[in-house]
Amino acid sequence: MTKASMERGQLNRIRLHVIPTKRFKTFAIALYAGVPLAESSVTNAALIPFVLRRGTASTPETKAFRERLDDMYGAGFGFDVLKRGDSQIVQLRMDVIHDRFVSSDESLLAASLRFLGEVVTDPALDNGAFRTKYVEAEKNTLKKKLESIINDKIRYAAERCLEEMCEGEPYRLNALGKIEDLESITPESLYAYYREWLQHATFDLYVCGDTSLDEVKALVGESFSMPAGAPSIYGMPKTRYETKERKTVIERMEVGQGKLNLGLRANVGYSDPDYPAALMYNGILGGYPHSKLFLNVREKASLAYYAASRFDGHKGLLTVQSGIEIDNYERATDIIKEQLASMENGDINELEMSQTKAMIANHLRELQDSAFEIISFDFNSVLSGKQRTAAGLLEAVEAVTKDDIVRVAKQVKLDTIYFLRDEKEA
């Protein structure tokens, strides 16, 4: 496997990670800024990128700010607020074409980093605080986003299941924060939080494309006016849990299809030696169309269109999701539980082992073809403190035995069953 070589450095509070390659027609840039996920700061941290994307000191009007992006041949610019492990992370992304395809006056990489530097460190201000108009509008946008989770029932059920399972833990919080916090946020209070965020958040900047660490370092030095100091690092997330009583939650809403979600504690994290075995566990259980859940819930029983599992290594959690006929709740739950039991009993054949290894290997190899996937994969190492390469992980997955998977299966504990159903009385 050809490895994407990584050049690393740092500049003030920002760690730099550069992947020099000529394979893409673009430069991909991602800046991660993480803080501990906490009740008191979750909404402030979520709101920051919304306000930052309204304007910079040099282009304070949003229209002019967006025109700058259009002028860079429609540079892509976007952001996400993520929940990973015990951290809340703002990810800002840019994607701009290589100058060789167009007639541009200046390097589009330089223009993009200058843009991003201004967005993060030199925002539009009025009287030493964020602009009132932007803060109020973006509070409203964030509120609408939080309220709209209910529109997509698949996502709503997944979030409700996590929220119920993690009751009393910060992980129950939505990465976008809480509606009830928004009202009291002012341009001044948010700006004060932002100054603190610049000084305390963990910053990692990735650039993938036809460039070098030296070039990126020089450009970042010119474009980011970060406070002085050294980079901070992420704390180790909690991925081990006490066994508690199993919880069942049934919620009613005006829906036609029932959404059945199970939350489980895997008790294995990204940095654990058993992480590769946990990937195999998830793959055999429900990661693919050849997996037990797909075969048994969908193909054999015709109960669902989708039935799958997902493993979150940063938090040591596993979730199962399926959309079913409401009357089939018990049958579907039983079939899913049978699959969990068969994993624990080691009812895993050679074909399931080899198919799942081949699928995971394929995923690890093909992520090298996407700049943003190379970046996300590497960021897992930064976040967890455990350096893993795609090649190393691939080798570790190849070496996983059935016994390893059964060992993981015995640690997996079903925690919460959540069912979203219609309003009719049974």
Added chain:
Amino acid sequence: MEAIVYPAVQETVYYEKLPNGLEVYVLPKEGFQKTYATFSTKYGSVDNHFAIGDGEFTKVPDGIAHFLEHKMFEEPEGDIFATFASQGASANAFTSFDRTVYLFSATQKIEENLNTLLDFVQHPYFTDENVEKEKGIIEQEINMYRDNPDWRVYFGLIDAMYHKHPVHIDIAGTAESIGEITKETLYRCYETFYHPTNMILFIVGGVKAEDVMRLVRDNQAKKTFAEQGEIKRKFDEEPAAVKNANAVITLPVSLPKCLFGFKEKELPKTADELIRKDISTKLMLESIMGSSSSLYQELYDDNLISDSFGSEYNASLDYCFSVMGGDTRDPDELLKRIRTSVDALKEKGIEQEAFERTKRKRVGGYLRMLNSPEAIANEFTRYRFRDADLFKLLSVYESIGIEEINSRLQEHFDWSQMAVSIVRKEQA
């Protein structure tokens, strides 16, 4: 094998038309780990009334193209996903209005995976029993979409625009319509539309063109396909006017979802006209309501739109329509404001500067798309089925000027051709 070089985008595509009529395209991408292949038939949800050569016309149940797509994955020895998994490939398929696409992506065993793709799509296996079993699964897929307000508001709009044309029919059909599907009707559709003359194979990634072409040639040479006459599709006459100017659906949503669009009266007559109309309309829509337009900013500032606001244009030789809108607190106010602004723009014209900026933006977006093997394969096939060439779009962009955009604005925003679709929660 023919090499087609596109200097403007720095790509070379290798092409061959096989004796059985199959068109094969290979795009080698140096340094790429993965190979992505699509095997597509020009057959989608709209093709529900057809004949071959001088044969009789058949009308088939709604949702059958999609049902067929599901059923292709079953072979006598089991599910084809398992075979792909053993070969480390992730496989999938989708059905749209006008095509069905089977695909895989893999980093190893490319030859085996290509053979599997060609073989399973060219080997139907339908039984009374496996057809019945699939109905339960697809019913759940239909139910999933019925609960999805974005899907409902989108198809609600198309349904409001079209009286007769099958583009207004849900791609998956309904529980009732799929209930009518039998293995005989599936075979009938299969024999008609899965003939090599109606299909395209596109392979992109870390491959050598000659090796791949030889494999495909050998695979196809082992199979025989009866000669087939031309496929004829029949569509009932579609009135120029929209069917229903206002459609409303009730679902639990946080804010009303409002999409609106214009049904084109004049349809393009040739492939060239179609592509020009497609690109110029998209440039026009983006210029007047894209995220850096004045209209967008004003509506955003007044809390009438959110980040979900956008526009798209769907063009084909027998239906053309736009879709605009998003979540809004007040659909009536939103529509009123848009109408006022568009009417003002129709008076004074789109500014040259805004147009040039939009053009730059879309050219950049087009070039960025060419980084993605998936996007290349899917878009190339989509354009090819319309007799157009994805890699020549750059020159179409370059040839479009402000006058053409302004005349598109005049023509397209004909308020009598507008339909509105709204999804809102039950009103107290």
